[in-house]
Amino acid sequence: MTNSLNRDDDSEVIGALMRGFLRSAVNEIEAADTVVRTHRQEGLADDPEAIRKLRLSFRRVQYQLETMAKIEKTLVTKTLIRRLQEVGKPFGNLRDAEVLELRVIKGLGKRGTTSEGVQLRRIAADARRHEQLATEVLIDSQTYRETLQALNEYRRALPAQHVTPVVLRPVAQRVLRASWREIQREVKRAKHNGNDAQLHLLRITAKRALYATQNFSKVLGPPAEELARRVDLLQKFLGKQHDQVNASQWTKKVGKDHPPLKKLAHALAAEERKRANANAKRWISRWESVCELQPRQLWREESRETSLDLKSSP
Numbered sequence: 001m002t003n004s005l006n007r008d009d010d011s012e013v014i015g016a017l018m019r020g021f022l023r024s025a026v027n028e029i030e031a032a033d034t035v036v037r038t039h040r041q042e043g044l045a046d047d048p049e050a051i052r053k054l055r056l057s058f059r060r061v062q063y064q065l066e067t068m069a070k071i072e073k074t075l076v077t078k079t080l081i082r083r084l085q086e087v088g089k090p091f092g093n094l095r096d097a098e099v100l101e102l103r104v105i106k107g108l109g110k111r112g113t114t115s116e117g118v119q120l121r122r123i124a125a126d127a128r129r130h131e132q133l134a135t136e137v138l139i140d141s142q143t144y145r146e147t148l149q150a151l152n153e154y155r156r157a158l159p160a161q162h163v164t165p166v167v168l169r170p171v172a173q174r175v176l177r178a179s180w181r182e183i184q185r186e187v188k189r190a191k192h193n194g195n196d197a198q199l200h201l202l203r204i205t206a207k208r209a210l211y212a213t214q215n216f217s218k219v220l221g222p223p224a225e226e227l228a229r230r231v232d233l234l235q236k237f238l239g240k241q242h243d244q245v246n247a248s249q250w251t252k253k254v255g256k257d258h259p260p261l262k263k264l265a266h267a268l269a270a271e272e273r274k275r276a277n278a279n280a281k282r283w284i285s286r287w288e289s290v291c292e293l294q295p296r297q298l299w300r301e302e303s304r305e306t307s308l309d310l311k312s313s314p
Contacts, residue, residue: 012159012161013167014072015158017163018064018068018075018158019155022158029054032057051135058087062085063208063211064212071178083150084151087138087143087144090137090138098131099246101127104120104121104247108121111264116260116261120251120254172216176220179212180296182205186198190202196245203239206238210228213231234286237283241280241283244275244276248269248273
């Protein structure tokens with residue numbers, strides 16, 4: 001049996017693959033949505049885990065559609081991706097505000113009991129509540145409902161057929177090969193110019209590669225699972241650096257907008273900037289850990305009967 005499919009077969013396999021993935025994603029979104037609405041109907045506080053699942057599900061679907069559209073040009077995804085971006089943004093903003101509030105509290109330490117510290121914490125809490133309200137408005141919006149409907153309609157329009165791991169393997173290899181090329185390109189750029197924006201772009205690319213690898217781990221086996229684990233460590237480390245950058249920028253702006261808090265806010269901003277700068281130089285060790293696995297073996301023709309040498313993480 002050959003290790004490749006003709007173009008028509010590829011389109012059918014990828015369509016069926018996406019139908020199955022979107023079915024699971026829609027089920028996760030609807031389950032989390034039900035929890036959120038039930039809590040609100042009963043007058044309970046929002047369930048943080050349900051909100052987190054909504055955020056991750058929408059983002060995962062968006063990234064997977066973007067990845068697969070690059071592999072299979074017949075997939076018409078532009079409009080749906082735009083809808084997912086619009087719906088996903090408030091969830092992302094809420095997550096950032098929650099992390100920011102925690103960083104402010106932790107960064108203040110004992111200074112949090114001073115009058116300036118209490119006021120700074122209150123401003124951070126107000127920012128988080130503002131994003132919570134925006135998320136609640138979104139969930140009740142027509143845009144939200146139409147996006148869920150569009151997601152379901154898109155899923156139902158895809159081919160409904162069973163695909164075996166043997167048939168799926170070459171598609172999985174194509175996806176991982178493309179993802180690997182993208183992440184290598186962004187790593188090269190980050191090494192050349194590792195500013196905050198470039199590191200954030202690298203993190204997004206790593207997250208796309210993570211989702212793609214996780215989706216095909218059952219097809220490609222333990223080597224893909226280990227690769228996904230190490231890519232996850234990379235993107236989480238970059239995510240932490242990005243959170244430090246956001247905290248530094250936010251506290252600096254608070255100091256500018258609230259002169260009585262300027263001294264404390266600027267001190268916190270400088271501390272977060274120092275942490276961000278340090279981590280901007282340390283991400284390469286996480287990348288080297290990924291490279292140790294020699295990921296190319298996952299999509300080489302001869303790798304069908306071979307596996308990676310899974311070394312323990314450093």
